[in-house]
Structures are given as C-alpha cells and as structure tokens.
Amino acid sequence: MSDLLWPGDARSGDLCTDAAVLTALLRVESAWLGADLSGLAGPDDLPALAVRAEEGGNPVIPLLALLRSRNAPDGLHRGLTSQDVLDTALVLCLREAAKRIRDDLAAQIATLAELADRHRHTDMAGRTLTQHAIPITFGLKVAGWLQGVLDARDLLAAVDLPIQIGGAAGSLAAVVAIEGSPDLAVARVASTAARLGLPLHQPWHTGRAPFTRFGDALVTCTDAWGRIANDVLTLTRPEIGELSLAAVGGSSAMPNKRNPTLAVLVRRAALAGPPLAATLHTAAASMVDERADGAWHVEWATLRTLARRTVAAGSQTADMLAGLRVDEQRMAATLAAARPGIDAEQRKYADAAAALWTTEPSELDSSVKSPSSSPGRVGARDGNHLADQDHDEPPTGGSARQEPYRGATDEIIDAALARAGEK
Structure with a gap:
C-alpha cells in the first residue's frame, strides 16, 4: 500500500491493507469452520471483491460467494453473519497494529528515560504562554514528555479487543439451533476465539466500546x-537552537533549509488523529437496532x-x-540572556524569607512558625517549601548570586524513571 499524500505511510507496511483484511476474513471463517481456507482466495481477487462489495454493502458477501465457487467445505459461515466476520477480522488487524x-x-520510553536522567541538571529557560517563566532543566522537560508516553503505554495496554460473534441479531440464535444448546453455542464461540488468540466476549453488535476505546488509546x-x-x-528554530535533529529534510527551492521533517510529520499525525476518533464516537452514538445503517460502515x-497513521x-x-x-x-546562553x-519568582520568595529572618520571633504569626522549630529558629520559605533556618544564616537576597x-x-x-521501569 502506498500513499503519496501521507509521507511515511510506508512505515505501516501491510497493516490493515486490503490484503491484510482479506487474510483476516479468511482466518475468521477458517477458525469458525475448523478448516483452512487460506488457499481459496488471495490478493489477485481483491479488485473484483472490492467492486462486488458495493452490492451488499460489505466485502464478506462477495467473499463467501467466491469461496463457495471454489468448493469451500460444507458449513462455511453457518451460524455467522457478515458483521461477525468483519468485526472480528478488523480486531485481528488492529491487534497487530497495537503490537507495533x-x-x-x-523504544521511546528507553530513549526518554536516558535523556531525562542525563540532563536532570542541564539548566534552561522554562517558558509559559510563549514567554520566559522560571529556570528549569531539560531533564524536567523530558520527564514531562516521558509521562505522556507512559500514559499512552498504559492506556493501550488496558484496551481489550475481543472476538465479536453474535449471529444475525446478536442472540446466537442460529448457533444455538446448530449446536443444540446455549452452552454448546457459547463453547463454539470460545473455541473460535481460542484459535484466533482473542479474548471471549459477549456479542457487541451495536455496542462499539471496543473500537472507541481503541481509537481513544x-x-x-x-x-x-x-x-x-x-x-x-x-x-x-534557528533563533532558539537549543535542540536539533540528526535527520533533517531539505527544500526543493532553498539549499540552506534543514527542516525538522520527522517532527513536522509527527505533529501532522497528532492533528489528524482526534477527528478520526470523533468519527468512531459519532458512529457509536448513531448505532441503532441490532446493526446500524451507515454508522457501522463508516x-x-x-x-x-x-491505525496506520498511528503506527x-x-x-x-x-x-x-x-x-x-x-x-x-x-x-x-538563553537562560543567561x-x-x-x-x-523574579525566586527573588520574590527569597525576599519574603529575608523579611521573615529580620522579624523578631515574637512578631511572627503562628501560622508561619515551624511546628518542629527549636529556640532561635523560625519557619522560613525556601523555594516552594517551608524549612527551618537559623537566625545567623539569612536567605540569599535578590542582589546575591542566584542559586539553582x-x-x-x-x-x-x-x-x-521509576514508572518507566514498570512493566
């Protein structure tokens, strides 16, 4: 699969391509039937299947006709409906994407953990609302990046992509009729799930949480x-120049350009992702009856x-x-400039601490006294903490050298870093 208008799409390989979906559809039918159908259809059949899918609104219907024309075993698709096969096939494709x-x-977590530790004392200018705020370290910034990636790791790990088999209207009625009892019908679904390596789940025909949760992840x-x-x-940016990338892109017109292309393309994916997830939620909210008209198809x-763009x-x-x-x-240099x-914030709190130091203990409000202070000590503010300080060691004033x-x-x-080490 190629996509000239989404540079980098080739990194996704065959994930979720038409060929991958066809393979997954055959896997589902094979697992249900207990026979290998993989040799009865292949990539050469995709153009015709794509055209014929319009007739019934999904690709399962023409695929079944093709398999039967090629002498598929008796019992093919018996008890299933198109949604069972297509939903479960998509689950198989998405699970492969999740693994990637x-x-x-x-890999990102390992790199970020090393960067955060190495640069924990690399001072730089912190910025809020585009302006200089207070000094921070680059390690702290990277730790913030790392926390976001860890959140993503944990949420993706928690997503459950199960089998979806419910029969024509989600009741397993045909499967019960074929197998002879509800228990045997459920056992048939369970054995199919086991063959596919998927969790067992109740039918979720118009309850689309498995897909919306995955999209959110x-x-x-x-x-x-x-x-x-x-x-x-x-x-x-050249006027800042605190970071650079080993791999840069050029320009068709300007030989001087060293574009941070990978960052540009990652940002593009971040901008495009939320509307796609919103489509999944819109579809889920539009589900009706036991199979939705259009909401399922979208x-x-x-x-x-x-999935491909995220990969x-x-x-x-x-x-x-x-x-x-x-x-x-x-x-x-940026920080010094x-x-x-x-x-300013550091001086503000240093001045406040200095004012406390010059105040007689009897004049201090009880709310600022340290509970554990001994005679001759008062509660003084040091940075963001209340700390005990001797009277003969006044805090650094605004005119003195700034400490970290x-x-x-x-x-x-x-x-x-501790969280990054968790599995």
Whole structure:
C-alpha cells in the first residue's frame, strides 16, 4: 500500500491493507469452520471483491460467494453473519497494529528515560504562554514528555479487543439451533476465539466500546507524540537552537533549509488523529437496532486510517527521539540572556524569607512558625517549601548570586524513571 499524500505511510507496511483484511476474513471463517481456507482466495481477487462489495454493502458477501465457487467445505459461515466476520477480522488487524505501537512506545520510553536522567541538571529557560517563566532543566522537560508516553503505554495496554460473534441479531440464535444448546453455542464461540488468540466476549453488535476505546488509546499516543514534536519544532528554530535533529529534510527551492521533517510529520499525525476518533464516537452514538445503517460502515476505513497513521507516527517519533541533539551551551546562553527577569519568582520568595529572618520571633504569626522549630529558629520559605533556618544564616537576597531554583526536579524525574521501569 502506498500513499503519496501521507509521507511515511510506508512505515505501516501491510497493516490493515486490503490484503491484510482479506487474510483476516479468511482466518475468521477458517477458525469458525475448523478448516483452512487460506488457499481459496488471495490478493489477485481483491479488485473484483472490492467492486462486488458495493452490492451488499460489505466485502464478506462477495467473499463467501467466491469461496463457495471454489468448493469451500460444507458449513462455511453457518451460524455467522457478515458483521461477525468483519468485526472480528478488523480486531485481528488492529491487534497487530497495537503490537507495533507497543514496540515503538518501549523504544521511546528507553530513549526518554536516558535523556531525562542525563540532563536532570542541564539548566534552561522554562517558558509559559510563549514567554520566559522560571529556570528549569531539560531533564524536567523530558520527564514531562516521558509521562505522556507512559500514559499512552498504559492506556493501550488496558484496551481489550475481543472476538465479536453474535449471529444475525446478536442472540446466537442460529448457533444455538446448530449446536443444540446455549452452552454448546457459547463453547463454539470460545473455541473460535481460542484459535484466533482473542479474548471471549459477549456479542457487541451495536455496542462499539471496543473500537472507541481503541481509537481513544491511539489518539492518546499521538497526543503524547505531538506534544513532544511541538517542543522540538519550537526549540529547533534557528533563533532558539537549543535542540536539533540528526535527520533533517531539505527544500526543493532553498539549499540552506534543514527542516525538522520527522517532527513536522509527527505533529501532522497528532492533528489528524482526534477527528478520526470523533468519527468512531459519532458512529457509536448513531448505532441503532441490532446493526446500524451507515454508522457501522463508516468505522472500517476510519479504523484503518487511524491505525496506520498511528503506527507510522510511532515509528517516526522513535527515530526523532533517537536522533535528538541537545545544545547545552545554547540553553545556558538563553537562560543567561533572560536574566534577571527570569529569576523574579525566586527573588520574590527569597525576599519574603529575608523579611521573615529580620522579624523578631515574637512578631511572627503562628501560622508561619515551624511546628518542629527549636529556640532561635523560625519557619522560613525556601523555594516552594517551608524549612527551618537559623537566625545567623539569612536567605540569599535578590542582589546575591542566584542559586539553582529547581524545586522538586530530581524527585519528579526519579518518579518518571521509576514508572518507566514498570512493566
């Protein structure tokens, strides 16, 4: 499969392509029948199947006709409906996509954990609302990226993509009639699920939570990657230059260009993902009766597009992070140029602490006294914490050399690293 208008699509390989869907459809029918049907249809049949799918509104109907014309065993599709086969086939395709994404998430987590630890004391200018805020470290910024990727990992791991078999209207009526009892019908579904390696689940004909949850998990991934790409795009601007990428793109007209192409393409995926997930939710909310007219049909291509784009973006993000270059000197220079303004918050609290130091203990309000203070000590504010301070050691004033103002940076990074080590 190729897509000239989605550069990087080739990274997704054959995932969710027509050929992959056909293979999955054959796997579902084979697992239900207990016979291998894979040799009865193949990629050469795809053009005709695609054309004939319009007649019944889905590709299962012409596929069954093709298989029967090629002497498929008796019992083919008996007890099933088209939705059973197509939904379960899509589940098989999406589970393969999820595996690819999990592998890329693991690579990203390893890279980010190493970066956060290595740069835990690499000072830089923190920015809020596009303006200098307070000093931070690059390690803290990376720890924030890492937390987003870990959220994506955990949500994707929690998503359940089960088998979907319910018969014509979700009651397994035909399967019960064939097998002779509800227990035997459920056992037939369970054995089919086991052959396909899928969790067993009650029929979910018009309850589409498995697909909407999966779509949400994919968008959580692209959200996290987009957040990283946005920072990379900002910090690689020539006038900032605190980051750069090992792999850059050129221009058809300007030989001087060194475009951060991977970051651009990751951001593109992050922008495109949410509307696709919204389509899945719109479809889920529009389900009606025991099989929806149109709402079911709109899911298929939407899931394919979202899955392929997420897989490609995951691979691109892993490569982008692996090639990230940090200019510590440029970060330090930017921070130095932002002074003294960027230290305003630190001076504010230092001045407040100095005022406490010069105040007689009897004049202090009880609310600022340290509960554990001993005679000759008062509760003084140090950064973001109340700490005991001796009277003969006044806090650094605004005119003195600025000390690192890092708050709980090390603790935040350590927490992210600990979480990254969890399986």
